[in-house]
Amino acid sequence: MKSNLSVVPILLTKNFQLATKVSNSFFKIGKARFFGKRNFGYDHYKNLALVYFKPTGDCNQRCVMCGQYGDKGIMKGIPVEERKKVLPLETWKKLIDEIAPKKPTIYVWGGEPFLYPDLMPLCKYMVEKNLVVAINTNGTLVEQYAEQIVRDKWAAIFISLDAFRDVYDDMRSKGSYDKVIAGIKAISAEKKKQKAKYPLLGIVTVVTNKNYMDLVNLSEASREYNIDLHIYNLGTYTNDNVVTTQKQFMKEKLNTDIDCLESYNTGYNLGIDGQKLYGVLKNIQNNNHGHTIITVPALNPEKTHTYYSELETPVRNHCVVPWCQVNINYNGDVHFCADYPDYILGNINEQSLKDIVNGDRANLFRKTIHESEGGMFPGCLRCYQNMLFGKKIKGF
Ligand SMILES: C[S@@+](CC[C@H](N)C(=O)[O-])C[C@H]1O[C@@H](n2cnc3c(N)ncnc32)[C@H](O)[C@@H]1O
Ligand code: SF4
Numbered sequence: 001m002k003s004n005l006s007v008v009p010i011l012l013t014k015n016f017q018l019a020t021k022v023s024n025s026f027f028k029i030g031k032a033r034f035f036g037k038r039n040f041g042y043d044h045y046k047n048l049a050l051v052y053f054k055p056t057g058d059c060n061q062r063c064v065m066c067g068q069y070g071d072k073g074i075m076k077g078i079p080v081e082e083r084k085k086v087l088p089l090e091t092w093k094k095l096i097d098e099i100a101p102k103k104p105t106i107y108v109w110g111g112e113p114f115l116y117p118d119l120m121p122l123c124k125y126m127v128e129k130n131l132v133v134a135i136n137t138n139g140t141l142v143e144q145y146a147e148q149i150v151r152d153k154w155a156a157i158f159i160s161l162d163a164f165r166d167v168y169d170d171m172r173s174k175g176s177y178d179k180v181i182a183g184i185k186a187i188s189a190e191k192k193k194q195k196a197k198y199p200l201l202g203i204v205t206v207v208t209n210k211n212y213m214d215l216v217n218l219s220e221a222s223r224e225y226n227i228d229l230h231i232y233n234l235g236t237y238t239n240d241n242v243v244t245t246q247k248q249f250m251k252e253k254l255n256t257d258i259d260c261l262e263s264y265n266t267g268y269n270l271g272i273d274g275q276k277l278y279g280v281l282k283n284i285q286n287n288n289h290g291h292t293i294i295t296v297p298a299l300n301p302e303k304t305h306t307y308y309s310e311l312e313t314p315v316r317n318h319c320v321v322p323w324c325q326v327n328i329n330y331n332g333d334v335h336f337c338a339d340y341p342d343y344i345l346g347n348i349n350e351q352s353l354k355d356i357v358n359g360d361r362a363n364l365f366r367k368t369i370h371e372s373e374g375g376m377f378p379g380c381l382r383c384y385q386n387m388l389f390g391k392k393i394k395g396f
Contacts, residue, residue: 018198021130024103027049031047035047039366044358048102050324051107054329055086055113057329058111063138064268065171068263083111086117089122105131108136133154137157139183156200160204184227201229202231203222216284223289228291232281235269237268253368254364254368274304274306274307297315297387297388299396311381314376332350333345
């Protein structure tokens, strides 16, 4: 299966300037891999490669496998008025002014980012500041903004699409499939109309036991949308054992009570036949779709079953996220792990991001993860960030 780096050549053929900017982020991630053991007394802010913005924690869907609003979603237990809270645009702009000189790539996600009322001016401001802006959305609210998105030159838009209507309704939310397809088509049509190469248009598909046997058909259907990239995300899953171990570990080492990992203990990995799935993914890779296809993580074929049925077997380790990335939550909290916002490093309403990234809590986290077995925590086994930014374990 192709690795994540296969994205770089498509960028190069599209736009050299964008490729240079993204390569700068890749370079810093590579540097983090090399110098990963540093913690206290080092300026980590210099190496900020990727900043995740979560402008809202609110969402208009209830996808079953989602750690936020799925069967065990953590956000469902938070009072509505709390999860609808957002930071004013001015606060985000102040943050952008602070980080722009470091030229990190910005990845906007959520919740559903299009529910943030000032998303359009926020992204426009980042582009004006010469930052690479990529967004991940469920696509339900994209159509009405397509003209502006293309005009404002966002670098990339990744729209989540896991299945055709019936399974989509079952996995995500009834009645929104048509809106998502309309959003994808609208971006594609606008790019044509405005003769624009941007945004790069990607589809992100999460593999679950509900959709995996129909992925070849989904990939065939995606031909008509003129997409640039299709990412097959093998999914974040965990089990009781891993959750219990991670809870004890985080309490003991970082004095932190964790809730987020349990939200991925959904069971939507159960019953996935690795052999069949590998056949499906191979079939998809072999058909020339005219767009790039990647799988996260890219696995050795024989190990596909291990990924789903042996959740305690590591496939990636030595995650470099704490050395080159941060996530800003909708309330201003800063944390390293995008999907597990339990350990808070600080808040941008109270401190500069530089002070947070170089602060004692951040350094203690780095020191602890570095000293842990395999340079990761027990709960990182199927974390999406570790799948993207961890080191491939030999044989996997
Ligand atoms: C949490 S969502 C936020 C953005 C937006 N709401 C969306 O759905 O695209 C980010 C990505 O995570 C994916 N996702 C949801 N549940 C997942 C899981 N259990 N494992 C891996 N990815 C998952 C979504 O499909 C989406 O592509
Ligand atoms: S749309 Fe995104 S954030 Fe909302 S429930 Fe689905 S995966 Fe989660």
